[in-house]
Amino acid sequence: MSAGALSQDIGTPAWQKELSRGFRHPRDLLAALGLSERWLTAAQSGHEDFPMRVPRGFVARMRRGDPHDPLLRQVLPLAEEQDSHFQFSQDPVGDLPAMTAPGVLHKYHGRVLLITTGACAINCRYCFRRHYPYGDAHAARQQWVPALSYIRDHPDITEVILSGGDPLTLPDHRLAALAEQLQRIPHLQRLRVHSRLPVVLPQRVNTALLDWLTGSRLQPVLVLHANHANELDEQVHHACRRLRDAGVMLLNQTVLLRDINDSVAAQTALSERLFTIGVLPYYLHQLDRVAGAAHYLVREEDARALAATLTERLPGYLVPRLAREDPGAPAKTPLSTSLHG
Numbered sequence: 001m002s003a004g005a006l007s008q009d010i011g012t013p014a015w016q017k018e019l020s021r022g023f024r025h026p027r028d029l030l031a032a033l034g035l036s037e038r039w040l041t042a043a044q045s046g047h048e049d050f051p052m053r054v055p056r057g058f059v060a061r062m063r064r065g066d067p068h069d070p071l072l073r074q075v076l077p078l079a080e081e082q083d084s085h086f087q088f089s090q091d092p093v094g095d096l097p098a099m100t101a102p103g104v105l106h107k108y109h110g111r112v113l114l115i116t117t118g119a120c121a122i123n124c125r126y127c128f129r130r131h132y133p134y135g136d137a138h139a140a141r142q143q144w145v146p147a148l149s150y151i152r153d154h155p156d157i158t159e160v161i162l163s164g165g166d167p168l169t170l171p172d173h174r175l176a177a178l179a180e181q182l183q184r185i186p187h188l189q190r191l192r193v194h195s196r197l198p199v200v201l202p203q204r205v206n207t208a209l210l211d212w213l214t215g216s217r218l219q220p221v222l223v224l225h226a227n228h229a230n231e232l233d234e235q236v237h238h239a240c241r242r243l244r245d246a247g248v249m250l251l252n253q254t255v256l257l258r259d260i261n262d263s264v265a266a267q268t269a270l271s272e273r274l275f276t277i278g279v280l281p282y283y284l285h286q287l288d289r290v291a292g293a294a295h296y297l298v299r300e301e302d303a304r305a306l307a308a309t310l311t312e313r314l315p316g317y318l319v320p321r322l323a324r325e326d327p328g329a330p331a332k333t334p335l336s337t338s339l340h341g
Contacts, residue, residue, distance in 0.1 A: 018055060046079075088294050169197070183216035219249075232273045251282035
């Protein structure tokens with residue numbers, strides 16, 4: 001290794017090194033879990049359409065030898081992804097019509113979402129942005145200038161949401177610069193970050209992240225994305241403790257996924273585990289109908305019945321709000337938990 005390469009490696013944050021070590025091909029993932037290559041043909045086909053990516057630490061939480069492990073089922077491409085369904089589209093939540101500046105989505109009153117990057121630490125197979133044109137439509141492409149101008153020109157905006165991709169795949173110095181510019185906009189009050197990294201790559205929660213996230217006048221909110229209690233190991237607990245101790249509000253949103261977390265037992269365990277590590281359940285989302293993910297869909301009547309049972313069994317603060325996102329709607333659509341609709 002050259003002196004320059006050695007110097008660069010020494011300066012690379014641990015989370016970036018771990019990110020680079022992730023599994024990038026179904027064959028390697030199947031081998032690591034001791035699974036038969038009979039799954040490989042279907043996985044390879046899906047991988048070519050939407051590349052598989054998963055950190056090694058997340059894979060370590062999977063059950064070896066179990067092709068139905070609830071974590072594995074979220075990331076391993078399956079043959080069903082190639083099926084066509086007329087109600088499933090490439091822009092299921094209406095992102096592109098809601099774009100008001102490059103990478104700026106203004107769907108709801110008082111808040112805007114910035115598509116900061118197309119990169120993720122993990123490519124979830126049900127991702128509603130798996131077809132999003134990141135190359136042309138993310139806010140960082142023009143150094144945030146049009147995005148910041150749009151926010152300045154709309155004093156009714158009080159909250160900015162960083163999304164992607166996953167915003168925490170960006171280096172801290174870039175995020176710190178963005179946070180500094182946002183705090184200069186007087187009508188902003190909150191900075192919200194939507195990220196899966198503290199769950200799938202908890203090393204990402206480091207001092208540099210905490211410094212920029214809590215170092216401005218903007219109130220920080222971090223919305224995690226965990227779908228199953230098995231995702232939340234002690235390293236995730238430690239990462240959440242650091243965030244909470246620094247003054248970051250922690251919420252979680254979950255996607256309801258068939259044969260993964262669509263049971264009372266799975267959702268109860270998830271809510272209880274989230275509270276143990278200092279995170280409040282926020283939303284339980286009906287699947288966004290993105291092309292390639294129809295096999296994950298839970299029928300709406302079953303989702304309502306599940307949410308009704310959770311309401312009976314858990315304290316109110318542990319019951320996430322069951323909702324779906326309808327393109328063009330002024331807010332997420334809450335789904336009644338009454339068995340009678």
